[in-house]
Amino acid sequence: xxxxxxxxxxxxTFQETPIIEEQNTLVESVPSVDDLRKRLQxxxxxxxxxxxxxxxxxxxxxxxxxxxxxxDYAVLSSSSFDASEELAKLFDLGDxxxxxxxxxxxxxxxxxxxxxxxxxxxxxxxxHDKISKKIQQP
Amino acid sequence: xxxxxxxxxxxxxxxxxRNTCPDVISTFIFREDGEILAGDQTTSENTFVKVVDAxxxxxxxxxxxxxxxxxxxxxEKNRACVSRVDGLYLVTVASKNADTKYLDSFxxxxxxxxxxxxxxxQPVPPKTQLPEPEADIETPAREFEETEETAQEEExxxxxxxxxxxxxxxxxxxxxxDTVRIDSNVMSQWEKLFKDKKVEKVEIETFGGKTIRCKVxxxxxxxxxxxxxxxxxxxxxxxxxxxxxxxxxxKPIFE
Numbered sequence: 001x002x003x004x005x006x007x008x009x010x011x012x013t014f015q016e017t018p019i020i021e022e023q024n025t026l027v028e029s030v031p032s033v034d035d036l037r038k039r040l041q042x043x044x045x046x047x048x049x050x051x052x053x054x055x056x057x058x059x060x061x062x063x064x065x066x067x068x069x070x071x072d073y074a075v076l077s078s079s080s081f082d083a084s085e086e087l088a089k090l091f092d093l094g095d096x097x098x099x100x101x102x103x104x105x106x107x108x109x110x111x112x113x114x115x116x117x118x119x120x121x122x123x124x125x126x127x128h129d130k131i132s133k134k135i136q137q138p
Numbered sequence: 139x140x141x142x143x144x145x146x147x148x149x150x151x152x153x154x155x156r157n158t159c160p161d162v163i164s165t166f167i168f169r170e171d172g173e174i175l176a177g178d179q180t181t182s183e184n185t186f187v188k189v190v191d192a193x194x195x196x197x198x199x200x201x202x203x204x205x206x207x208x209x210x211x212x213x214e215k216n217r218a219c220v221s222r223v224d225g226l227y228l229v230t231v232a233s234k235n236a237d238t239k240y241l242d243s244f245x246x247x248x249x250x251x252x253x254x255x256x257x258x259x260q261p262v263p264p265k266t267q268l269p270e271p272e273a274d275i276e277t278p279a280r281e282f283e284e285t286e287e288t289a290q291e292e293e294x295x296x297x298x299x300x301x302x303x304x305x306x307x308x309x310x311x312x313x314x315x316d317t318v319r320i321d322s323n324v325m326s327q328w329e330k331l332f333k334d335k336k337v338e339k340v341e342i343e344t345f346g347g348k349t350i351r352c353k354v355x356x357x358x359x360x361x362x363x364x365x366x367x368x369x370x371x372x373x374x375x376x377x378x379x380x381x382x383x384x385x386x387x388x389k390p391i392f393e
Contacts, residue, residue, distance in 0.1 A: 072202035079195040084211045086192035090185055091164060091231045093213025100212075101196060104204025 030114040037061065039135050040120075048126035050106060053077040057115045064121065076101075077119035080110050100128055111135065144256060148176035151252040155245055161236030163216060167228050167249070170197060171366040172304050174385070175226065183345060183385060187304065189229060191383045193220060194365075223249045300343070300389040303368035305375065307382050314353070318342065319369040320388060322356035328390045339391040342370070348378045351391055 031039070033056050040052050044063065051064030053074050064070050084096045099110040102124065109128045110119040120131060152165045156178060166177030166186050172194065174186045197206055206227075209220040217238065218231045228249055232241060301324055308319055318340065328337050340354040352374060357367070368388055375381060 069202060072199070076196075076199050076202045079199060080209075083192045083196055083209075087189065087211050087218045088213055090188055090192075091216055091218055093211060093218060093231075094215030095213060097212045097214060098210075100208070100210045101203065101206070102208040103199075103202075103206055106203060108203070 030116075033059075033061075033116055036113065036116060036118060036135070040118075043120065043131055043134055046122075046126070046131070048123040049131065050121040050123065052121065053119045055117045073119075073121055076108060076121075077110065077117075080108060080119065081112075081117055084110075098132060145176045147252060147256055148249075149178075151248055152176055152178050155230070155241075155248065158244060159232065159236060159241050161233045162230060162241065163233060164231040165229065167223075167226050169226055171364065173302050173366055187383050187385050191304070193227075221245070224253045226253070300387045301366075303366055303386055303388055305380055305382055305384045305386055306367045306369045307375075308369035308371045313371060315371045315373040317353040317355055318371070318374065318388075319355050319357045321364060321367070323364065325354070325356050325390075332390070332392065335392055337390040337392075340388045341391050342368070342374070342378065343387040343389075344378050344380050345385060345387075346379065348380075350374060350378055354388075354390075 033054065036054060040054065040063070043049055044052070050066070051062070051069075051073065053064075054061045055077075060074075062070055062074060064073050080099050080101050084093075084099050087093060088096055096112060099108075101108040101110070105124070107122050107124050107126060107128060108119055109122070109132055110117070111132065112118075118135070120128075120135070122128065122131065148167055152167070155165055156162045164178055164181040164185075166181065166189075167175045168186070168190050169175060172190045174183070174190065177183070177186050193206075193209070196203070196209060199206075205222065206220070207222045211218040212234075214234070216231055216233050217236070218229065219238075219242070220227055220229050221242075222228075223246070226249075228245060230241065230245060232238070303320065320340065325337050329335060337354060339351055341349055341351050343349045357369060359369075368386060370378075370380075370386075378386070380386060
């Protein structure tokens with residue numbers, strides 16, 4: 001009986017360490033809102049990028065070239081995240097890594113960085129893979 | 139060729155996609171108005187309806203986006219892709235390990251080929267067809283109960299068309315609990331088909347087999363018009379054991 005108890009205790013101690021390490025790694029890999037803004041400033045120099053919507057838990061930054069489209073694009077951004085959440089639930093997609101919405105007029109790349117949700121709007125001919133890499137690995 | 143044959147052909151094409159790419163988890167086809175044309179056997183119809191409902195918010199954003207051509211939702215486990223093929227939307231859900239390039243190319247060839255073939259056999263778009271009124275139809279519809287007046291006139295009416303609708307809630311202080319609301323275009327199509335007889339009642343049938351007859355009026359709210367929706371009061375929804383977002387059939391009743 002004593003042996004069994006000791007084994008359980010030992011296993012618990014052994015499991016605790018990697019969980020903490022994993023959490024630390026996760027926190028480090030998520031860029032802050034400021035980091036994202038800096039990267040977005042660089043990305044916006046691309047002529048095919050129309051603008052972006054960045055939402056954090058308590059604020060939102062919107063930078064769209066055509067001010068008339070601000071509301072349309074903000075709604076489109078939240079719609080794409082809403083749709084992804086529903087599809088993730090229905091088909092067990094897991095955590096959504098990225099969303100690409102292509103319409104007849106524009107293309108939207110949406111990404112999640114922890115609690116921050118980012119949608120980048122671009123022309124149809126823009127290379128969303130290149131933009132995605134730039135925003136994720138500066 | 140009726141809708142069933144159309145659905146059967148598309149369903150076979152979808153099954154072929156799953157046979158060729160075992161990593162495909164689910165696949166189905168729907169029209170922009172939300173009508174589901176065909177889907178694989180393993181996924182429930184209810185799931186298809188929920189997916190269409192979830193995508194509706196993107197399909198509506200025409201002003202900002204234009205017509206939705208492709209949407210990819212990449213999760214850490216699986217990937218869902220919605221692509222527009224010849225005016226229809228094909229949804230494919232596959233595991234992350236699936237060869238997406240091969241799968242995309244395959245579906246982009248197979249589905250348009252099947253659609254073109256079907257179009258050649260019968261050149262009409264794949265939607266719920268209302269039969270044209272024909273003077274030489276010999277037998278009236280099974281469900282149609284002839285009134286004395288119609289029998290005297292020896293009027294022969296065509297088959298009752300049944301359309302698919304997505305259930306929406308009908309709420310409001312002055313909303314009668316025995317009346318459903320249907321798209322005015324569908325109602326006028328029915329009336330045209332039945333020589334301008336006014337459609338006052340419909341039969342609603344669920345996929346579980348429950349039916350109910352109730353009064354019908356055209357949809358008032360333009361938000362729900364042209365989307366293949368039927369607005370049903372809560373009381374009728376409870377009687378039919380259905381809820382918002384589910385699929386039902388409705389056909390006109392002339393008494």
